Amino acid sequence: MAMRKKWHRFIGAWTSAGIFRDLGLAMSLSPRVVRKIIKPTVFILMLLPLAWVFYGWWLYIMGDLSLVTANPIEYTNRHLGDWAMRFLLVTLAVRPLSRIKSLVWLMQLRRMVGLFCFFYAFLHVSSYVVLDQFFDWPEILDDILKRQFITVGMITLTLLTPLAMTSTKAMIKRLGSLRWQKLHSLIYLASVLVIFHYWMMVKGNQLEPKIYAFIVAALLLSRLPQRVKKRSKLAQEKAGLQ
Numbered sequence: 001m002a003m004r005k006k007w008h009r010f011i012g013a014w015t016s017a018g019i020f021r022d023l024g025l026a027m028s029l030s031p032r033v034v035r036k037i038i039k040p041t042v043f044i045l046m047l048l049p050l051a052w053v054f055y056g057w058w059l060y061i062m063g064d065l066s067l068v069t070a071n072p073i074e075y076t077n078r079h080l081g082d083w084a085m086r087f088l089l090v091t092l093a094v095r096p097l098s099r100i101k102s103l104v105w106l107m108q109l110r111r112m113v114g115l116f117c118f119f120y121a122f123l124h125v126s127s128y129v130v131l132d133q134f135f136d137w138p139e140i141l142d143d144i145l146k147r148q149f150i151t152v153g154m155i156t157l158t159l160l161t162p163l164a165m166t167s168t169k170a171m172i173k174r175l176g177s178l179r180w181q182k183l184h185s186l187i188y189l190a191s192v193l194v195i196f197h198y199w200m201m202v203k204g205n206q207l208e209p210k211i212y213a214f215i216v217a218a219l220l221l222s223r224l225p226q227r228v229k230k231r232s233k234l235a236q237e238k239a240g241l242q
């Protein structure tokens with residue numbers, strides 16, 4: 001009898017809206033699980049694109065061009081740029097996703113993903129400076145001034161640098177939460193610029209930059225209602241003070 005009751009309760013829970021609540025609860029992870037399991041796993045996963053490049057070069061040295069193609073420098077540069085951009089978009093997606101109750105824990109990963117974005121952007125630019133241009137600084141300067149997509153890339157990297165440098169808790173304290181938030185809203189501009197960088201670089205009518213542009217637009221629009229709400233709340237508070 002007791003067994004049957006238990007069984008009924010179980011069926012009841014899983015056949016009503018409870019299924020969604022249970023799934024939500026199952027997905028909401030404790031800070032400890034995130035710190036001990038999820039974070040190290042994501043860390044390793046985010047290193048895989050870099051490992052992929054090394055693997056490609058190893059094959060290349062062995063005479064197999066199937067991965068890095070006949071132009072391994074271009075492949076390396078583009079692959080690293082792609083991943084820098086993808087991680088930038090993931091960083092941007094964390095806040096809207098974490099509004100879902102069971103995904104709040106995603107916020108614990110945001111700093112790490114953001115730093116990986118910068119890491120890949122740095123490697124992308126380094127591959128251009130070292131492998132593509134062989135430290136030919138006058139040529140690099142000429143590129144920055146004359147090739148518009150490189151100019152935009154340079155601005156994007158310049159915007160990302162202070163964000164990476166101020167990502168620690170100590171820096172949040174030092175700058176103050178409001179100033180820190182203002183500085184870090186540069187990520188929106190960086191995400192738009194990286195799309196321009198990509199779009200200006202590709203030749204012909206390619207689908208990929210359009211897909212990324214659509215994702216950035218959707219992510220930025222998803223922040224709009226929250227921003228409007230925050231602003232009107234601030235304005236109301238100010239009016240109340242006067």
Ligand code: HEM
Nearest residue numbers: 078081082084085121125128150153154156157194198201
């Ligand atoms: C000083 C800064 C930068 C320079 C000099 C630079 C340079 C380049 C170059 C030379 C290419 C390849 C062009 C070609 O193969 O024809 C490229 C492509 C690209 N870059 Fe950058 N870049 C910079 C910053 C960035 C940043 C900060 C990001 C991302 C956050 C980024 C993301 C990309 C992407 C997604 C591509 C296209 C890759 C593809 O074709 O799949 N770049 N960049």
